[in-house]
Amino acid sequence: MAENKGKRTEPTARPSTRERILVSTLSLFNQKGPEAVTTAEIAEAVRINQGNLYYHFRTKESLVVALFSRFEADALALVAEADAVPAPDSKAYAGFLRKWFSLVWTYRFLFRDLPGLLATAPGLRGPILAVSAGMRLSVDVIFQRMETAGLISVAADDRKPLLANVWIVSTYWAVYLGLQEGVRDLSPQHVHWGLSQVASLLRPYLSPQAKADLEEMLSEPFA
Numbered sequence: 001m002a003e004n005k006g007k008r009t010e011p012t013a014r015p016s017t018r019e020r021i022l023v024s025t026l027s028l029f030n031q032k033g034p035e036a037v038t039t040a041e042i043a044e045a046v047r048i049n050q051g052n053l054y055y056h057f058r059t060k061e062s063l064v065v066a067l068f069s070r071f072e073a074d075a076l077a078l079v080a081e082a083d084a085v086p087a088p089d090s091k092a093y094a095g096f097l098r099k100w101f102s103l104v105w106t107y108r109f110l111f112r113d114l115p116g117l118l119a120t121a122p123g124l125r126g127p128i129l130a131v132s133a134g135m136r137l138s139v140d141v142i143f144q145r146m147e148t149a150g151l152i153s154v155a156a157d158d159r160k161p162l163l164a165n166v167w168i169v170s171t172y173w174a175v176y177l178g179l180q181e182g183v184r185d186l187s188p189q190h191v192h193w194g195l196s197q198v199a200s201l202l203r204p205y206l207s208p209q210a211k212a213d214l215e216e217m218l219s220e221p222f223a
Contacts, residue, residue, distance in 0.1 A: 029109040090210035192222035
């Protein structure tokens with residue numbers, strides 16, 4: 001048998017207990033909602049005892065806040081990516097919209113269960129308002145760049161209401177489905193529905209090329 005001299009296989013670092021707690025909690029929250037998940041279930045999913053769980057996160061609220069912080073970091077990274085898009089690249093802007101909804105899918109409990117979350121984790125209200133304000137400002141900048149590039153044309157009087165409606169629909173579509181349609185278990189098809197609602201707001205204002213790129217993006221199933 002030939003010897004594998006001089007070569008060492010580096011062991012794969014095992015995720016920390018804190019990381020495993022957050023991954024399992026996100027999965028459980030997405031499946032059942034924070035109100036229906038107990039700390040005992042989380043500890044069992046991570047295969048630790050509850051004392052170890054409480055060492056890292058003393059309350060369920062602290063878990064919610066930690067996951068929201070991850071969402072915030074991912075949202076800011078997405079905004080930075082959008083800021084780097086060349087101004088005339090309408091395909092990239094359509095892709096940015098899709099990536100936002102992919103992020104929503106990853107953290108869907110934050111959007112689906114928002115009213116109950118604020119009762120479970122009142123400390124979340126401030127961070128939510130801060131992220132909302134920052135994202136709305138970023139979307140406004142994206143609109144300005146698209147207008148400069150001739151990709152979108154919005155009358156001055158329509159600009160503010162359009163931006164507000166885009167943010168409302170892209171943020172609260174899951175709450176609408178829950179309250180109005182009785183949808184509890186979100187699927188990729190529901191996310192695509194929310195994406196399509198935002199696209200319908202933008203479509204009338206887009207240039208032919210930007211509209212074609214939007215339709216191409218929508219034609220791909222959300223998985």
